[in-house]
Amino acid sequence: MRLSRSFVPTLKETPNEAQIASHRLMLRAGLIRQTAAGIYAWLPAGWRVLQNIAQIVREEQDASGAQEVLMPTIQSADLWRQSGRYDGYGQEMLRLKDRHERDLLYGPTNEEMITEIFASGVKSYRDFPQNLYHIQWKFRDEVRPRFGVMRGREFLMKDAYSFDLDYEGAVIAYRKMMLAYMRTFQRLGLKAIPMVADTGPIGGDLSHEFIVLAPTGESAVYFDSDFENIDWLKSEYDINNPADLEAFTTQMTSMYAATDEKHDTKTWATIPDARKREGRGIEVGHIFYFGTKYSAPMGLAVTGPDGSKITPHMGSYGIGVSRLVGAIIEASHDDAGIIWPDSVAPWKAGILNLKMGDAACDAICEQVYKALGGNALYDDRGERAGAKFADADLMGHPWQIIVGPRGAANGMVELKRRATGERSELSVADAIARVTG
Numbered sequence: 001m002r003l004s005r006s007f008v009p010t011l012k013e014t015p016n017e018a019q020i021a022s023h024r025l026m027l028r029a030g031l032i033r034q035t036a037a038g039i040y041a042w043l044p045a046g047w048r049v050l051q052n053i054a055q056i057v058r059e060e061q062d063a064s065g066a067q068e069v070l071m072p073t074i075q076s077a078d079l080w081r082q083s084g085r086y087d088g089y090g091q092e093m094l095r096l097k098d099r100h101e102r103d104l105l106y107g108p109t110n111e112e113m114i115t116e117i118f119a120s121g122v123k124s125y126r127d128f129p130q131n132l133y134h135i136q137w138k139f140r141d142e143v144r145p146r147f148g149v150m151r152g153r154e155f156l157m158k159d160a161y162s163f164d165l166d167y168e169g170a171v172i173a174y175r176k177m178m179l180a181y182m183r184t185f186q187r188l189g190l191k192a193i194p195m196v197a198d199t200g201p202i203g204g205d206l207s208h209e210f211i212v213l214a215p216t217g218e219s220a221v222y223f224d225s226d227f228e229n230i231d232w233l234k235s236e237y238d239i240n241n242p243a244d245l246e247a248f249t250t251q252m253t254s255m256y257a258a259t260d261e262k263h264d265t266k267t268w269a270t271i272p273d274a275r276k277r278e279g280r281g282i283e284v285g286h287i288f289y290f291g292t293k294y295s296a297p298m299g300l301a302v303t304g305p306d307g308s309k310i311t312p313h314m315g316s317y318g319i320g321v322s323r324l325v326g327a328i329i330e331a332s333h334d335d336a337g338i339i340w341p342d343s344v345a346p347w348k349a350g351i352l353n354l355k356m357g358d359a360a361c362d363a364i365c366e367q368v369y370k371a372l373g374g375n376a377l378y379d380d381r382g383e384r385a386g387a388k389f390a391d392a393d394l395m396g397h398p399w400q401i402i403v404g405p406r407g408a409a410n411g412m413v414e415l416k417r418r419a420t421g422e423r424s425e426l427s428v429a430d431a432i433a434r435v436t437g
């Protein structure tokens with residue numbers, strides 16, 4: 001895109017409603033605008049990031065065998081009366097009425113709806129296991145929406161729902177999701193640590209929250225430094241092989257990780273000091289096994305091979321897709337602005353024309369822009385060089401291709417890596433190769 005013709009409304013001033021870095025930077029870099037408390041519009045740059053994140057989430061869900069669907073945002077209250085959650089859900093639920101005075105709601109989550117849909121189509125015990133997910137907007141009327149998209153009222157979530165014939169099957173579905181999550185967060189450039197979470201009346205240990213480390217996080221966390229070192233993308237676990245999933249689970253449980261509430265000081269004391277890590281974190285995902293909590297009241301049942309009635313076991317698996325945009329920025333920024341990981345950046349490179357109207361600068365910029373296509377944001381505004389440097393750092397492009405008259409006269413450009421600040425002078429062709437390579 002050409003910046004002169006793009007709607008990327010960057011701000012020089014720090015907006016005073018924003019308390020944390022990611023919220024400030026998302027407003028300043030022109031990613032979002034608030035339209036009501038906890039409700040945001042995604043502008044071109046922000047929308048590109050959100051879609052990049054959603055696509056990585058999607059690819060890893062698909063690789064685990066989950067199938068994508070799309071359920072509506074508006075749900076019938078009757079569905080929730082069936083599960084018994086309608087009254088109990090409380091004020092976080094946004095309740096609506098249609099013209100016939102029928103009760104509707106804007107979905108805060110989809111357990112009831114997916115259970116009904118699945119029940120209406122499943123025919124036999126042979127249809128199991130299955131896992132269905134969607135990436136859809138949710139609404140929760142949070143008491144204190146804050147920190148921008150981190151705790152919004154309308155937010156984008158990936159939620160998956162697994163269906164298995166028995167507990168053993170559900171455990172496999174759960175482990176698949178856990179491995180898929182470790183890979184997803186790594187691809188997003190994050191260190192995410194799974195922490196055992198409350199299971200409530202269900203019991204057992206099949207509930208984990210995934211926490212991304214950031215000093216502004218809402219929860220205090222304690223964990224084993226091994227979590228920082230494992231490469232889940234290179235690990236050879238086959239997500240479709242139960243034995244591999246078992247080995248993966250053994251590896252996971254061998255490493256300590258806990259939030260403040262679950263922290264066990266006795267076990268912690270047995271861990272060598274060099275491996276102890278403490279910090280704060282942001283919850284970006286939550287996976288949960290809940291047995292027949294929804295299948296039983298919603299009437300999901302199939303006949304087993306021996307004629308007996310089977311009530312399927314379910315789990316649900318959430319990722320806060322829009323919260324991740326904030327979490328990634330919390331984990332990756334400096335005083336000058338955002339430092340996007342390559343995988344989610346709205347543009348891989350910014351092209352900075354330091355002297356618009358200079359024949360050599362213009363020609364080189366056009367050449368680079370043509371070669372990089374949609375992966376580049378070309379700063380072709382009639383602004384001073386200083387303003388272009390500041391905006392490029394603020395917007396956080398992984399690469400900056402800086403084109404000034406002195407270098408351009410010799411066919412050279414400067415290439416800057418945002419994360420390290422490293423700069424090198426290269427030929428146009430070499431710069432393009434580095435960015436696309």
Ligand code: ATP
Pocket residue numbers: 109140142149150151152153155157283284285286318319320321322323
């Ligand atoms: P929290 O404790 O932060 O309120 P939760 O336990 O209510 O989260 P879940 O119901 O497990 O969250 O939802 C799955 C994921 O959706 C969470 O891990 C989080 O990343 C995201 N999420 C939940 N509430 C919000 C919100 N208000 N704004 C943005 N993302 C959210």
Ligand code: MG
Pocket residue numbers: none
């Ligand atoms: Mg909540």
